[in-house]
Amino acid sequence: xxxxxxxxxxxxxxxxxxxxxxxxxxxxxxxxxxxxxxxxxxxxxxxxxxxxxxxxxxxxxxxxxxxxxxxxxxxxxxxxxxxxxxxxxxxxxxxxxxxxxxxxxxxxxxxxxxxxxxxxxxxxxxxxxxxxxxxxxxx
Amino acid sequence: xxxxxxxxxxxxxxxxxxxxxxxxxxxxxxxxxxxxxxxxxxxxxxxxxxxxxxxxxxxxxxxxxxxxxxxxxxxxxxxxxxxxxxxxxxxxxxxxxxxxxxxxxxxxxxxxxxxxxxxxxxxxxxxxxxxxxxxxxxxxxxxxxxxxxxxxxxxxxxxxxxxxxxxxxxxxxxxxxxxxxxxxxxxxxxxxxxxxxxxxxxxxxxxxxxxxxxxxxxxxxxxxxxxxxxxxxxxxxxxxxxxxxxxxxxxxxxxxxxxxxxxxxxxxxxxxxxxxxxxxxxxxxxxxxxxxxxxxxxxxxxxxxxxxxxxxxxxxxxxxxxxxxxxxxxxxxxxxxxxxxxxxxxxxxxxxxxxxxxxxxxxxxxxxxxxxx
Numbered sequence: 001x002x003x004x005x006x007x008x009x010x011x012x013x014x015x016x017x018x019x020x021x022x023x024x025x026x027x028x029x030x031x032x033x034x035x036x037x038x039x040x041x042x043x044x045x046x047x048x049x050x051x052x053x054x055x056x057x058x059x060x061x062x063x064x065x066x067x068x069x070x071x072x073x074x075x076x077x078x079x080x081x082x083x084x085x086x087x088x089x090x091x092x093x094x095x096x097x098x099x100x101x102x103x104x105x106x107x108x109x110x111x112x113x114x115x116x117x118x119x120x121x122x123x124x125x126x127x128x129x130x131x132x133x134x135x136x137x138x139x
Numbered sequence: 140x141x142x143x144x145x146x147x148x149x150x151x152x153x154x155x156x157x158x159x160x161x162x163x164x165x166x167x168x169x170x171x172x173x174x175x176x177x178x179x180x181x182x183x184x185x186x187x188x189x190x191x192x193x194x195x196x197x198x199x200x201x202x203x204x205x206x207x208x209x210x211x212x213x214x215x216x217x218x219x220x221x222x223x224x225x226x227x228x229x230x231x232x233x234x235x236x237x238x239x240x241x242x243x244x245x246x247x248x249x250x251x252x253x254x255x256x257x258x259x260x261x262x263x264x265x266x267x268x269x270x271x272x273x274x275x276x277x278x279x280x281x282x283x284x285x286x287x288x289x290x291x292x293x294x295x296x297x298x299x300x301x302x303x304x305x306x307x308x309x310x311x312x313x314x315x316x317x318x319x320x321x322x323x324x325x326x327x328x329x330x331x332x333x334x335x336x337x338x339x340x341x342x343x344x345x346x347x348x349x350x351x352x353x354x355x356x357x358x359x360x361x362x363x364x365x366x367x368x369x370x371x372x373x374x375x376x377x378x379x380x381x382x383x384x385x386x387x388x389x390x391x392x393x394x395x396x397x398x399x400x401x402x403x404x405x406x407x408x409x410x411x412x413x414x415x416x417x418x419x420x421x422x423x424x425x426x427x428x429x430x431x432x433x434x435x436x437x438x439x440x441x442x443x444x445x446x447x448x449x450x451x452x453x454x455x456x457x458x459x460x461x462x463x464x465x466x467x468x469x470x471x472x473x474x475x476x477x478x479x480x481x482x483x484x485x486x487x488x489x490x491x492x493x494x495x496x497x498x499x500x501x502x503x504x505x506x507x508x509x510x511x512x
Contacts, residue, residue: 039226078183
């Protein structure tokens with residue numbers, strides 16, 4: 001009996017850690033909005049439209065939609081070189097912003113669910129942790 | 140009718156919401172009287188640039204590398220203090236001591252989280268002795284407090300006057316409501332120190348209880364260019380405004396430059412910050428940019444290497460990716476022109492010891508501007 005109680009306890013613990021991220025999606029988006037205002041808005045602008053040819057758009061961006069892991073890696077390690085976004089070429093430098101993994105998850109959730117963007121899943125801190133510099137290579 | 144009214148009032152709001160471009164309007168010349176040569180390549184964000192000789196110079200890369208470039212070959216300089224890279228922060232400016240040829244001392248500004256004053260970081264000024272490609276006798280001369288995890292507005296540039304002073308800038312650190320207008324707090328300030336890091340006795344707030352006595356001027360948002368005017372010897376500054384309202388200021392001791400109480404800019408979202416553009420006791424900018432060019436780095440061309448540009452002011456544009464040439468007559472900007480249009484985010488401009496203009500361009504490196512013969 002004791003064994004079962006212990007097993008039950010451990011299972012609940014493990015499941016909680018694995019299945020429940022520290023924030024709900026809504027909470028993460030809310031925290032991400034604040035990060036966006038501090039770190040992203042100067043270039044990508046409040047409407048996520050960026051500046052044509054200079055700062056790529058985040059609103060309705062085919063590049064972002066098709067390269068979620070690469071985008072996370074870009075936030076984690078910085079991104080430079082040529083990319084094509086909505087048929088327009090960008091060849092700039094986005095510096096590594098020094099964000100914590102949790103902050104990257106939050107700002108990704110904000111970006112992926114604002115200005116008409118929608119993403120069915122949720123980017124978690126654990127997912128960001130698993131992204132490495134290898135993910136910087138486009139598919 | 141109701142719909143018409145809504146449309147009309149929306150149109151009205153839109154019209155007053157978009158501030159008018161501030162003249163003189165930027166011009167793009169039809170012919171180019173110059174070319175350029177890359178003198179140091181493969182530097183993502185070349186922030187600071189300091190010449191030892193025209194063929195031997197130091198470049199900072201924002202993410203935390205100091206390069207010594209000799210005849211185009213870059214070597215990493217060892218011995219930097221820990222750097223807190225966050226948002227706009229990182230390794231910022233580098234400058235040579237006025238007597239560098241005898242003492243080999245350099246100054247650097249950077250973002251750091253040293254000192255136990257809370258989570259996050261703030262801007263610091265260090266000096267060190269440069270031997271070949273390593274730093275020795277590293278000394279922390281100033282560290283702004285408190286730390287904050289905000290990513291915005293660290294400044295920073297370093298310049299010297301002829302009287303043995305060093306000036307450097309720190310932005311408002313994303314706390315415009317508390318920092319820039321309070322002389323008891325760091326941030327949103329231009330600072331003045333003696334070359335050994337001590338505080339000059341005639342600094343404006345010396346003797347005021349609680350004041351940051353290193354402060355020379357205040358009410359700044361994010362100053363990323365400082366230069367001494369070659370004729371008047373007066374300190375000139377540019378700073379980033381919010382949306383619109385980037386400024387050129389002529390810095391005077393103890394003066395208040397108004398941010399955020401007065402500004403020609405608005406919030407990124409389009410909402411107003413204040414309805415005030417001027418106020419008693421606050422300085423007006425020498426010039427303000429609407430729309431914002433994102434000014435970083437500034438230099439006067441005095442050498443005569445570019446005869447038509449002699450005496451002109453040059454400012455880097457991060458937002459529009461060109462070098463701006465400003466012609467000043469009778470204390471007024473009378474002409475603005477694009478140089479190196481679409482070259483990339485222009486982070487810095489310096490007149491080298493050989494009189495040529497050198498620019499730092501993101502993703503490219505250091506470029507030398509060469510006039511057509």
